[in-house]
Amino acid sequence: GAVVSQHPSWVICKSGTSVKIECRSLDFQATTMFWYRQFPKQSLMLMATSNEGSKATYEQGVEKDKFLINHASLTLSTLTVTSAHPEDSSFYICSARWQGPDTQYFGPGTRLTVL
Amino acid sequence: AQSVTQPDIHITVSEGASLELRCNYSYGATPYLFWYVQSPGQGLQLLLKYFSGDTLVQGIKGFEAEFKRSQSSFNLRKPSVHWSDAAEYFCAVRSSGDKLTFGTGTRLAVRP
Numbered sequence: 766g767a768v769v770s771q772h773p774s775w776v777i778c779k780s781g782t783s784v785k786i787e788c789r790s791l792d793f794q795a796t797t798m799f800w801y802r803q804f805p806k807q808s809l810m811l812m813a814t815s816n817e818g819s820k821a822t823y824e825q826g827v828e829k830d831k832f833l834i835n836h837a838s839l840t841l842s843t844l845t846v847t848s849a850h851p852e853d854s855s856f857y858i859c860s861a862r863w864q865g866p867d868t869q870y871f872g873p874g875t876r877l878t879v880l
Numbered sequence: 881a882q883s884v885t886q887p888d889i890h891i892t893v894s895e896g897a898s899l900e901l902r903c904n905y906s907y908g909a910t911p912y913l914f915w916y917v918q919s920p921g922q923g924l925q926l927l928l929k930y931f932s933g934d935t936l937v938q939g940i941k942g943f944e945a946e947f948k949r950s951q952s953s954f955n956l957r958k959p960s961v962h963w964s965d966a967a968e969y970f971c972a973v974r975s976s977g978d979k980l981t982f983g984t985g986t987r988l989a990v991r992p
Contacts, residue, residue: 769923797978806889808970808982809924822977858923862978869980871916871923 768792769861771872778849779880786844786875788859794839795861799869800832803856815842849879882907882975886983893961894991901956901986903945903971912974913954915945918985919967927969930954941965966990 768791778784788798796817801809813834815821821834831853833845842861846853856876860869883906893899905911912931916924928939935947945956954971971983 774921799979806985808984809980811979811981814977814979860924868926869978871925873921873923 767863767870769859769870769872771857771859771875773875774873775876775878777878777880780850781848783845783847784849784877786846786857786859786877788842788844788861788872790840790861790863790870793861793863795842795863796839797862798836798842799860799862800834800842800844801858801860803858803874805856809858812844846877849877851879853877854879882911882973882981884971884973884981884983886969886971886986888986889984890987890989892989892991895963896960899956899958899961899965899988901969901971901988903954903956903983904952905954905971905973906952907973907975911954913945913947914972914974914980915939915943915954915956916970916972916982917941917967918970924970927956961988961990963990963992 770789772787798815800812803809812827813821813823815834815836817836823829836842858874860871885904914929915927918924927943928937930937930947937945943958968985970985972980
């Protein structure tokens with residue numbers, strides 16, 4: 766149980782285009798989902814906290830107009846990278862909270878490459 | 881502000897040998913501490929967590945960690961490493977709003 770999926774697992778896009786990444790909790794309902802960004806050989810950095818039915822809360826320094834987060838249902842959150850640039854290339858990971866405030870289940874991540 | 885330091889970027893051990901991965905944290909209150917493992921193509925998997933009580937915590941896959949408040953440490957240990965343990969290991973501390981602050985990770989390689 767407690768499986769989180771992400772789609773796509775990797776994506777290559779041209780500079781200036783937008784890319785949508787989906788995060789789904791497959792066998793549980795998640796009122797809260799988190800989006801992280803991981804640079805090569807570095808740690809995970811929290812980008813935003815997404816609560817179902819409300820606006821996401823972004824961490825300091827994260828451009829909310831660039832990284833659009835939608836948590837439309839209890840099992841789906843999406844991250845849209847708008848007008849992507851090469852510096853947005855990274856590994857994006859989501860997690861979903863279930864069974865208490867201290868338990869997050871992580872998706873396998875999405876590798877974004879912007880050309 | 882909370883922070884987590886993992887001093888070892890890369891560690892190589894022989895299969896069957898013991899393992900200790902270091903983690904030091906900085907947090908004003910009683911910390912909630914976690915160890916996660918990340919394997920290629922898979923999401924981070926929770927190995928164990930410490931909230932309170934017994935300072936020696938048992939986790940999955942034969943891992944354990946010891947919380948030492950005096951040293952602000954939460955080191956991960958395993959008595960006998962298996963080749964399948966090769967992965968990236970992250971220590972994390974929970975802060976307000978259920979947010980996790982991660983260390984930079986330690987990559988474990990296992991020699992046959």
